[in-house]
Every structure is written in C-alpha cells, then in structure tokens.
Amino acid sequence: xxxxxxxxxxxxxxxxxxxxxxxxxxxxxxxxxxxxxxxxxxxxxxxxxxxxxxxxxxxxxxxxxxxxxxxxxxxxxxxxxxxxxxxxxxxxxxxxxxxxxxxxxxxxxxxxxxxxxxxxxxxxxxxxxxxxxxxxxxxxxxxxxxxxxxxxxxxxxxxxxxxxxxxxxxxxxxxxxxxxxxxxxxxxxxxxxxxxxxxxxxxxxxxxxxxxxxxxxxxxxxxxxxxxxxxxxxxxxxxxxxxxxxxxxxxxxxxxxxxxxxxxxxxxxxxxxxxxxxxxxxxxxxxxxxxxxxxxxxxxxxxxxxxxxxxxxxxxxxxxxxxxxxxxxxxxxxxxxxxxxxxxxxxxxxxxxxxxxxxxxxxxxxxxxxxxxxxxxxxxxxxxxxxxxxxxxxxxxxxxxxxxxxxxxxxxxxxxxxxxxxxxxxxxxxxxxxxxxxxxxxxxxxxxxxxxxxxxxxxxxxxxxxxxxxxxxxxxxxxxxxxxxxxxxxxxxx
Amino acid sequence: xxxxxxxxxxxxxxxxxxxxxxxxxxxxxxxxxxxxxxxxxxxxxxxxxxxxxxxxxxxxxxxxxxxxxxxxxxxxxxxxxxxxx
Numbered sequence: 001x002x003x004x005x006x007x008x009x010x011x012x013x014x015x016x017x018x019x020x021x022x023x024x025x026x027x028x029x030x031x032x033x034x035x036x037x038x039x040x041x042x043x044x045x046x047x048x049x050x051x052x053x054x055x056x057x058x059x060x061x062x063x064x065x066x067x068x069x070x071x072x073x074x075x076x077x078x079x080x081x082x083x084x085x086x087x088x089x090x091x092x093x094x095x096x097x098x099x100x101x102x103x104x105x106x107x108x109x110x111x112x113x114x115x116x117x118x119x120x121x122x123x124x125x126x127x128x129x130x131x132x133x134x135x136x137x138x139x140x141x142x143x144x145x146x147x148x149x150x151x152x153x154x155x156x157x158x159x160x161x162x163x164x165x166x167x168x169x170x171x172x173x174x175x176x177x178x179x180x181x182x183x184x185x186x187x188x189x190x191x192x193x194x195x196x197x198x199x200x201x202x203x204x205x206x207x208x209x210x211x212x213x214x215x216x217x218x219x220x221x222x223x224x225x226x227x228x229x230x231x232x233x234x235x236x237x238x239x240x241x242x243x244x245x246x247x248x249x250x251x252x253x254x255x256x257x258x259x260x261x262x263x264x265x266x267x268x269x270x271x272x273x274x275x276x277x278x279x280x281x282x283x284x285x286x287x288x289x290x291x292x293x294x295x296x297x298x299x300x301x302x303x304x305x306x307x308x309x310x311x312x313x314x315x316x317x318x319x320x321x322x323x324x325x326x327x328x329x330x331x332x333x334x335x336x337x338x339x340x341x342x343x344x345x346x347x348x349x350x351x352x353x354x355x356x357x358x359x360x361x362x363x364x365x366x367x368x369x370x371x372x373x374x375x376x377x378x379x380x381x382x383x384x385x386x387x388x389x390x391x392x393x394x395x396x397x398x399x400x401x402x403x404x405x406x407x408x409x410x411x412x413x414x415x416x417x418x419x420x421x422x423x424x425x426x427x428x429x430x431x432x433x434x435x436x437x438x439x440x441x442x443x444x445x446x447x448x449x450x451x452x453x454x455x456x457x458x459x460x461x462x463x464x465x466x467x468x469x470x471x472x473x474x475x476x477x478x479x480x481x482x483x484x485x486x487x488x489x490x491x492x493x494x
Numbered sequence: 495x496x497x498x499x500x501x502x503x504x505x506x507x508x509x510x511x512x513x514x515x516x517x518x519x520x521x522x523x524x525x526x527x528x529x530x531x532x533x534x535x536x537x538x539x540x541x542x543x544x545x546x547x548x549x550x551x552x553x554x555x556x557x558x559x560x561x562x563x564x565x566x567x568x569x570x571x572x573x574x575x576x577x578x579x
Contacts, residue, residue, distance in 0.1 A: 012578045018569075025576060092576035144570070149578030214579035240579065363558075370555045382566035383558070385573060394561050403554065 005259045006156040006426060006467045008100050009111050011244050012093040012149040013118060013390070014138035017129065025092035028125075028135060030076055032094050035125035036117060038081045039439060045071060046078035046088065047444035047451060047461075080445045082436045083421055084428030085110060087117065093149050094118065094137065099428030100156075100447070100467050103329050104256040106423055108248055108410050113418035115139060119390050139244050140388035141201040144381065146189045148205045150214060153239040153255055156467060159232060161266045166237060167210055167221050169265050172274040173258075173313055174220055174241050175283045176306040178203060179292055179348070180340050181254035183243035184357030186364070186375060186384040188288070195288045196375040197364070199357045201243045203287035209280060214240050220279060228447035230465040237262065241283075246388065246397035248409040249354040253340065256333035260317050269320050274309055275299040290361065292344050307345045314338055353407045360387050363396060430470030433479055434488075441485035452485050460489050 015032070017023045034040065077089040084099030096114035101107050118137055126135045142148045157166075182199035192204040211219035220241055227234045239258065245251040264270050276282050277297040285294060286306045295303035304312075314337055321334065343350040352362040364383050367373070373380055389395035392402075400406045422432025427448075434450055435442055443453040444461075451461035464470050482488035563569045 014573070014575050016573055016575075018572075091578050093578040095578075143573055143575040145574055147575045147577045149575060152579070215577055218579075363554075366551055367555055367558060370551070378567035378570055379562065381570045382563055385570060386561075386563060394563075396558065396561075399554075399557060399561065403557075405550075405554075 005263065006100050006102060007104070007107055007255060007259060008098045008154045009107060009255070010095060010097040010150070010152040010154070011111065011114060011139065012090060012095045012141075012151070014140055014143065014149065014388070015092075015094055016136050016138075018134040018136060020129075020133050026089065029089040029092065029094045031125045031128065032118070032121050032135065032137070033079050033087050033089055034076065035128070036079060036081075036087060036121035037124065038083075038087075038117070039079065039435060042079075042435070042439045042442070043075050044078070044080055044435070044439075044442050045074050045444035046080070046086070047446040047449060048074075049446075080431070080435060080442075081117070082432050083110070083113065083418060084423065084426075084432035085114065085117075086445075087114075087121075094121075099423055099432065100426040101423045101428070102425050102468075103327075104252055104259065104333065105329055105410060105414075106418075107255055108251055109414045109418040110423070111251060112248075112410070112415045115390055116415065116419055119392065122390065137390045138385065138388040139246060139390055140183065140385070141243050142185065142189065142205075144185070144187060144189060144384075148190075148202060148218075150240055151202075151242050151244040152214075153242060153258065155237045155239070155259060155262050156227070156229065157235050157237055157262060158266055159227075159235050161235070163223075163235075165265055165268075165270075166262075168273075168275065169261070169270045170237075170239075171209065171220055171279050172276050172309055173261050174239065175276060175279045176286055176309045177254065177257065178243070178283075178287060178357075179306050179310065179344055180257075180337075180351075180355055181242060181245060181250040182287065182355075182357040183245055183250075183388075184360040184384075186381055192284050193288065197290060197361055198287045199290060200283075200287040202241060203283045206241060206280060206283050220283060229467050234467075243356070244388075245356050246395075247354065247356045247359055247406050249336065249340075249407050250356045252409050253333065253337060256329070257313075257337050260330060260333065261313055264316060264320055267320070270313075270316060272312055272316065273300050274304075274312055276309070290348060290357070292348050305345075307341055310337075310341050311345075314341060353405065359397070359400065359406055360384070363387070363400065424472035425468070427464045427467050427470035429472050430464065430475050430479075433475070437479060438485040438488065452489055454486055454489060460493075462489075462492060 015025055015028055017028055079087045081087055086097040088095055096118060098107060098110035101110060122135055122137050129135060141151060178200040183201045185198050185201045188195050188198060188204055190204045205218050206220055207217045208219045210221045210223060212223050213219060214222060222238045222240045224238045225235060227236045242254055277299055282296050292307055293305060295305050297303055317334060340351060340354065348358055349362060351358040364380055367383060368380060383396065387396040392398045422428045431445060431450055441452050443459050444451045448464050449461050451459050454460055478491055482491050
C-alpha cells in the first residue's frame, strides 16, 4: 500500500419523539447533543474557518452559500469529544463522526462507541422531556417516505491518484458492494420500482454518477474535495453511497474492502475494466434482487452478476497481496470477503449471522410466517424500523446480538475504551488529549486544527495538516511536560 | 432441490453451520442427498437440531412481541424525517 489508510465514518441518525404532536427535530437534536456527559460544560467552537465543503475534486469551486452559525449556536450544536470524535447537529439529524483511525477494527470500535454515546445522551435527554414523551434514535438511512440521511465514509488518499481512475474503478465496486453491506429495507421509495424487500436503504436515492451534491440528486461518486489535511499531498474520498450497518461484519467488510480496493487503485493495480452499463439504474437493480442472481451488462461486453464483479475485485486484491506485505487485519478482511462472496453466490440466506440485510430479512420472514403476515403489514414495517432502534432493550438488532445469533468482530471492552480514549496512532490523539487536559482553554476545533484561548494573548491556532502526526508516540511526552496550555503552546512553537 | 425460505430456514441454518467445517458438494445437491450421506444417525441428529431451532425461533418471536412497539401503523406513519447530509 502506498500509504497507510486513514479512515473515518460520519453517521446521521434518525430522531423522533413519541407522543409529541409538535415534534421539532432540530431542538431535540440540540437537546440530545447537549445531554451527553463527556464534556458537557466545555465551550468549544467548531472552527468552520478551515472548512470548504464547496470545493470540487474535479478542480473548480462551486457557487453556494457556506453555513456558519453564530458562536453561541455553534457551541450548542457542536461537541468535540475526549475520544477525538465529533457529536453534533447536522441539519435536522444528530451526527457522530468517528475520530481518524488507521484500521477497520478501530473504525468499528469508534463507530459502535458512537451508538453507545448516543444512547447515553438519549436516556439523559429523555429525562428532560414531558412525561409520556420518549426520545427515540435510529441508526438507519431512510424514513420510508422518500427522505434519506447519510452514512459517509472517508478515506485519505494520495493527491497524485487521478480522480478519473477513482471514478472508473470505484463506480462498479460501489454499485455492487451492497450485497455484503446493505442494511435492507421493506419496500421502495423515491419513485423506484415497487418491491417487497431490498438489499440497500440508500440505493433508491442515487440519481447521478458523479457530482458534488449529497442532499439532492445524490451521486454514486461524490466529488467533495476537502481533504482536512495538506491539500497538495492528500485527497479525502467521501463515499456517500453506503448504508449504516448495525452488524459488525457488514461494517468491517464495507470499510475494510473499500480501503483495500482504493489501495489497488492508488497503485494502478486494477487491471480489468469492470464498468457496468448504466450504473445509476443498476445500483437499484442490484438492491432489488435479494437472490443476487441477476446479470448486468458490462461496458466491455458480456454480462456479470454483482457477486462475480466483486469476485473480480477480490481476485485482483489476492494477486496484489501475493507479492506485497500484508497486515493481519487486511488478511482477515480478505478471507472473510472471499467466504461471504462464496456464500452469496450459493444462497444469500446462508449469511443470516453476518450480513445486515440478510439478518433482518430472515428475522422479518420468520416473524411473518409465524404470525401469518405479508410484506405490507404495519407490523412488518415496524420490524423494519425497530431493527435500527439504538436502545439495547428495544432495538431488534441488539436483541439478536444478546441472543448470540449474530457474529461479532470486536470485544465489548474495545468499544467501552473507544468511548473514553482517542486512537493513539493519528492526530485524533492530540485533539482528544487537549480536550481532556486543557478543556477550559480550547477555543475551537476542526479536523486539521485546534486553537487555544491564552487569556490576554490572541487566540493561538495549531495546524494539524498531517493526519499521522500528533500521535501518542509524537506528543505524549510533550503533553506530559505541559501542565498548562500556555506551556503547551510555548513547547509546541519553540 | 434448492432450499427455499419459509419452510426450510432450519435446514438452511444447519447448512450454514456445516459449511464452516466442510465444503458442500457443488451442483444441485439438496437436503435429501445430504441426509442420505449422513446416514440414519445423522437424520436423527438433523431432526433433533431442527426441533431445537424451531424452539429457538418460537422464543425469538415471543421476545420480539414483548418489545415491538404497539400501534405499529400509527408509529410507522409518524416516523418522518427531514432529508439529511
């Protein structure tokens, strides 16, 4: 691999208040993020000065209005946590962005830490609501009424990687990877053709191949060019096409396999043209075929199934790693990817312990056959929604997890640690530790900077352009030698 | 015979478990072929395991009923989100 992959995820959750006729999502999101106990008293701004979400990877800026809330509102809506994550209000949804991590096991730990942090905040927030009102949070991506909210994955790449290579190879990869990481959905929406059950929550919402948008006319390849790192050196691929997963194997494969394929693209090792004719139509067709048997027309001629396309990417990856060094996590991802694809080719229902859309489909079908219901029944739609409920006692995924009928990848201890501590091997360590140690003096934060209030002196901003600097190995000694923020700034700048 | 859903979830699960330890025959190998290969003792085991799985499923459905939100129709109708991202 040309550089260790720095990755992270941003999850928007669904939110509602039961028995509240005048439910206002934004005020309840604000209540939720301010109910989280991590660092409740801290007055830290999210530093929008560093952000430019309107830059386009194809090389031009797009006109539009940048959203910069005033300071008090900014503090109310944005919480940077001691583990280096960001928990905030994005439009009308609570969102949890993991800190930057270097591998998919850590990604899983921080993403699941986010679920637990939101649940803790939800319980605290519910106490402040009128009797009978219950604040509910869902880790899903659609309300089944044509409204979708995102799961965004971030992958740090070298700037020199031509964007056209990314578009060419990632399009067929992203169109087909849902077979092992879709979260499943009863019915269709957004004018897609009707169906009982489909693989992906998000596929119905993708309307174009390549664009900057994330909210309307969503593209399979998002071109936002905002590296949150040194611009000349890096780009950050922002993948918006995925579902939020509950089950660990799906998250692990989704981001693990995507990292591997991106590494191959960077090294010019994708040697086959796997482009599919009309990917925008096909992403929906793949989603609408739970048998995974349908064949799609390839640009180079001939037809392939989604499983076969993934198997081609797998074969190229295996070939690549036969002559390159491989770390144990990547090796494990490859082994699982191969095994899951094999069973998808045989019978997808064999994956009822590992793949979200299969787990949920089996749960619903068992329930339907026992209770004599069809796909249109409100209880079936309720099962579909409640699978994603983040309450451990009510969420149906968590019920299965408790019963031991779904496979796990990481231990609970790893998740609990990730709630509290930042990763040690990225700049998130410096961010998280600064918030832990100098909370009162942290003025503002962004992914690539942190600024301090030194009292009489002007605000001092420390740039963190290198995601792999500011690690524990780099800065722990310096932090230990700096009991006050003044000393820290002096030590950093001297 | 291919395994279909509904009736044969239990068998599919056995297959899934068996698949961890050995490669299944390719082609159209179905439940009957597998059972024959396993012999009469195997058949009993399969039946016993099938019963266990049925019990597990029954207890799962009961547990779901305990936690499933009431007034599903109203609940689902009221779950409306603004588009995000």
